[in-house]
Amino acid sequence: MKDLKELTLEELKEELIAMGEKPFRAAQIYSWMHEKLATDPDEMTNLSVALRERLKTEYAYTVLKTAEVQTSRIDGTKKYLFELPDGNYVESVRMEYHHGTSVCVSSQVGCRMGCRFCASTLGGLVRSLTAAEILEQIYCIERDNNERISSVVIMGIGEPMDNYDEVVRFVRMITDEKGVNLSGRNITISSCGLVPMIKKLAEEGLKVTLALSLHAVTDEKRKEIMPVANKYSIAELMDAVDYFFDKTGRRVTFEYALIAGVNDTDRDVNGLAGLAGPRKCHVNLIPVNPVTERGLKEPDRTSVLNFKNKLEKKGINATIRRELGRDIDGACGQLRRRHSDPAV
Numbered sequence: 001m002k003d004l005k006e007l008t009l010e011e012l013k014e015e016l017i018a019m020g021e022k023p024f025r026a027a028q029i030y031s032w033m034h035e036k037l038a039t040d041p042d043e044m045t046n047l048s049v050a051l052r053e054r055l056k057t058e059y060a061y062t063v064l065k066t067a068e069v070q071t072s073r074i075d076g077t078k079k080y081l082f083e084l085p086d087g088n089y090v091e092s093v094r095m096e097y098h099h100g101t102s103v104c105v106s107s108q109v110g111c112r113m114g115c116r117f118c119a120s121t122l123g124g125l126v127r128s129l130t131a132a133e134i135l136e137q138i139y140c141i142e143r144d145n146n147e148r149i150s151s152v153v154i155m156g157i158g159e160p161m162d163n164y165d166e167v168v169r170f171v172r173m174i175t176d177e178k179g180v181n182l183s184g185r186n187i188t189i190s191s192c193g194l195v196p197m198i199k200k201l202a203e204e205g206l207k208v209t210l211a212l213s214l215h216a217v218t219d220e221k222r223k224e225i226m227p228v229a230n231k232y233s234i235a236e237l238m239d240a241v242d243y244f245f246d247k248t249g250r251r252v253t254f255e256y257a258l259i260a261g262v263n264d265t266d267r268d269v270n271g272l273a274g275l276a277g278p279r280k281c282h283v284n285l286i287p288v289n290p291v292t293e294r295g296l297k298e299p300d301r302t303s304v305l306n307f308k309n310k311l312e313k314k315g316i317n318a319t320i321r322r323e324l325g326r327d328i329d330g331a332c333g334q335l336r337r338r339h340s341d342p343a344v
């Protein structure tokens with residue numbers, strides 16, 4: 001059964017024509033779904049009861065259930081655990097910034113990339129999300145807070161480039177001027193470095209930001225913490241980063257999770273500056289969230305600041321990711337894990 005929320009306006013028009021309905025109905029339905037955030041075709045009061053009934057019986061209509069919300073007492077960050085129609089769970093996070101509200105969404109249930117510092121991958125990949133399920137994470141948060149969000153980061157559970165088609169469909173839908181009309185510039189897609197997919201993304205004509213999870217500056221070190229490095233070398237990654245910039249004019253951001261004693265030495269500073277400097281890439285430092293199972297430690301605050309200062313002295317534009325919601329289940333994937341296994 002096709003999902004109404006998964007269809008672009010053009011595809012929806014074709015469906016309505018095939019149903020023997022007037023094509024303008026598509027714009028009405030589209031607006032109910034993406035502007036008015038209807039949770040049920042029954043809310044679409046400018047459609048006939050008969051058409052609403054047909055929509056309900058002939059199509060799926062993805063809506064997520066909120067299973068849990070945690071609110072940080074420190075900064076108001078809200079972490080949501082959503083139940084998908086098939087009973088699986090994903091997490092999303094709503095963060096407040098001075099320029100508006102940002103939502104971090106998941107793109108898969110679990111992940112098969114195996115990064116050592118990440119809780120989301122401990123149970124492997126269960127399945128990828130549909131574009132409708134990614135959209136709905138945002139819509140649920142918008143309904144809950146009575147707002148429209150201003151930016152999206154696809155950096156929650158999952159590797160977005162391992163769910164390429166649905167992630168690109170999601171971006172096309174959320175940037176559609178007849179729907180949410182979010183600017184591509186306000187969308188960030190993260191990737192642990194699936195080189196062919198990054199090159200493909202560069203050719204889609206989307207003005208999104210790519211955040212590359214680099215986390216180490218030598219192939220050897222990267223292989224220790226990210227299995228994907230066995231497949232693609234840092235040289236290949238940098239080639240993909242350059243290709244992305246050539247095609248889109250958008251500079252890639254390097255994400256760098258600082259792990260005490262693993263990737264926080266002066267050598268690492270030099271290596272990182274060598275990769276980011278010539279490309280004028282911004283570096284986002286993330287003090288790693290401790291994952292109990294993996295015994296990885298977060299560097300102390302002074303080491304993090306020192307690392308940043310040394311990078312800046314080398315002319316690199318670096319920030320430390322604001323540590324939002326440290327008093328709630330901060331590390332991505334932990335809320336879902338705790339929900340499925342209370343011992344965690």
Ligand code: SF4
Nearest residue numbers: 111113115118121158
């Ligand atoms: S960091 Fe991202 S790519 Fe790596 S295992 Fe976690 S979710 Fe997957």
